[in-house]
Amino acid sequence: MKKWYKQLHWQIIIGLVLGLIWGLIASVSGFTEFTIDYIQPVGTIFINLLKLIAVPLVLASLIVGVTNLNDVTQLSRMGGKTIGIYLVTTICAITIGLTVVNIIQPGDFLPAETQEQLMSSYEGNIEGSAESAQEVIDRSPMTFFVDIVPQNFFKAASDNGNMLQVVFVAILLGIGLIQIPSDKSKSLVNFFDSLNEVIIKIVDLVMKIAPYGVFALMAGVIVDLAGDDIGQALNLLGALGWYCVAVLVGLLLHLFIVYSSLFKMFSKMKLTDFFKAIRPAMLLGFSTSSSSATLPVTMERVEKNVGVDEEVASFVLPIGATINMDGTSLYQAVAAVFIAQALGLDLGLGQQLTIVITATLASIGSAGVPGAGIIMLVIVLQAIQVPVEGIALILGVDRILDMCRTAVNITGDAAVSVAVAHTEGLLGEMHLEDDE
Template sequence: MSKLKAIPLHTKILIGLVLGLVYGMVSIQMGWSAEFTVDYIKPVGTIFVRSLKMIAVPLILASLIIGVANIGDISKLSRMGGKTLGIFLITTIIATSLGLFLVNTIKPGKKLPMETRESLMMLYNSTAESKASVAAQIKDSTPLQPLVDMVPENIVQSATDNGSMLQVVFFAIICGIALLQVPKNKGATVIAFFDGLNEIIIKIVDYIMIVAPYGVFALIASLIVEIAGDSPEKAWELLKALLWYSMTVLAGLLLMMTVVYPILLKLFSKIKYKDFFKGMRPAMLLGFSTSSSSATLPVTMERVEKHLGVSEEVSSFVLPLGATINMNGTSLYQGVAAIFIAQALDLNLTIAQQIMIVLTATLAAVGSAGVPGAGMVMLVIVLESVGIPTAGIALIVAPDRILDMVRTMVNLTGDAAVAVVVASTEGELDPELTRDNILTQTPS
């Protein structure tokens, strides 16, 4: 038992992930009933994800209010906010541009046989239509609709919907700014309340992470079984046909992880990427298995503060904001997917149209909720912006769930990298804490 407890958290999660993958593959090959997995294994994963989502809104509310209130003055808030938003914007543009470069170089859409193209369009047409109808509602609104949607009509109602996270962020920042400007004796009680709430939620995270390996096992096992469906051979053929597209997206995401973020850390902080990566492993694996940067936020905050040396003041401001609007992986995927669909449908896009994709994908990434599948809805808007038929998303539905897992991991890694950079430039980073935690890391 003591040996089991000595296994680090990230290793336990990785073991759960691998065992889930093995179980799913064996289940398909042996022809076991999918009902057992869906009825008795998947619920464990669902409960795990729900537990994380349960605390996402109160965590964002409490941590942002405390984060802003602890900054101390408006000038520091505006400086830190400007840095955060500026880096978010730059990394998102880099991610989208990188995706466009790769997809134009590899041309995965030209490698898709006509037969497979038609098969995919028929198989996933209903999914494409549902995503298009949701996106149509967004498109029909005014150009300033994102600003309108940011302001909640009813904060209590917004707090009950994880898809309205940006409204909660807006309310929390406004509350934090107000606390900066009221007399300290008046605001002390409010600050103490949210500070205590924040500590309670972090403790709840510790409880939830005890079952993380089992939740990850259940999520991966059920995902494999559900992707295969009743015809594993057909599913394999369709996934194989889309291998070039998938590899293009994965190549872009890998470059973000191994080139862009390390350069960012090298230029603006003293933390080595190897130490950063080690510190973030559990959060990255969790993001991979849940496909939700919002659900993973509690763990991301814990890793950034306790293992990377970022002050609570910075992490409480940057990370909730990043989980809501900083979607590097999503914007890269949208750029690749848009050009891939155009190539598959034999449409030639001009340079101006591709620049429009960069701009639209950047803005769409800001509007994407940090929950599974949200990126595909926003992709429809990107396609519409350059006249690509929205039904074309049927071509990429098959591998999207797996790619969603990887891009979520990139999204939250980008948030953490920006938090480190902002903390370093604000003098709120303790590199010694990072080094000590890496060298004497104990299981969490």
């Protein structure tokens, strides 16, 4: 058995803690510019490496999974289950968020002078988000489905935000391969199978530098938040403390209530064992704030440690990374009500039901749009007639909360893959002697 400090998840945690300490030291000692110029780029390189292998991994593993399936009916059934469970967990997340924020009422704790200071500091950061949100609202209801089908595969594959298009092409290729004689398809299937194995090995190599990448990312987050004055960051966190508490409590409740219920309904897996199996992916999601960047690691952990069959993981997880945003949707609900409370606006039951509907639709409608979290929030605020400018109240702590909600998003994707795999009879045994 490995010594604890040689296990991957502990190395990542150590990297997180040391990055936090360095960021604080840099802010106090004036090493902010050094951190931004020489340490933060290491984290950027690490994220770029993960993003680099995301598209080829999804393409290769999904093609191999479809060709092994040999049953288009089973594939369509799996798709229906995936979308259905994603929608249910998203609605649960929003409902939990609304419940928590109405109980805590964090907006009542924000002094008027703090509101004015935050609004003046961050109001310039939301102009572009309002325009992008309007573009999403103006889309045709069928635009989402039209966007899934690319005009040019190579253009789609050049942008990780177009992951659904890559999934579509991979499924199409897989179906085409099972429609022709095996003697003609064998060489191409073997090629993608070999490519898949190579990429998995590359994931293992990239993960060797994960602790250093996480250290650099965390140091960069603290420096970005605090600048040269750590007191400013602490004052900001103090002013928005109850808002942060509401978001974090909601996320924890969703993790332990919704996902444990999901496992009781669809498998015999223990939630604690599930967390142990995917913790490196959760920690990376927290560090990178990117579901797409973490996707290769999530897929590897779900297949290798959780026991989900490759054809399920390669189908469910890329879709989840694009449209399933449990953590983000919960955050939308808390943020919308918090802003309304801070501005002295009372939201009735009808408006809060509007938040549930709008946030659910926005989580799908804004898929693949850069800065999707803020754009989704603009759409929700417009739907309940709360001034969009109120977003300035929360932008100061958004980066930290984004890390938390991304970790929940990734956990949700993995949990749904377990449920779908169990219903398809494609869930194997767990392997918890991990971090090899």
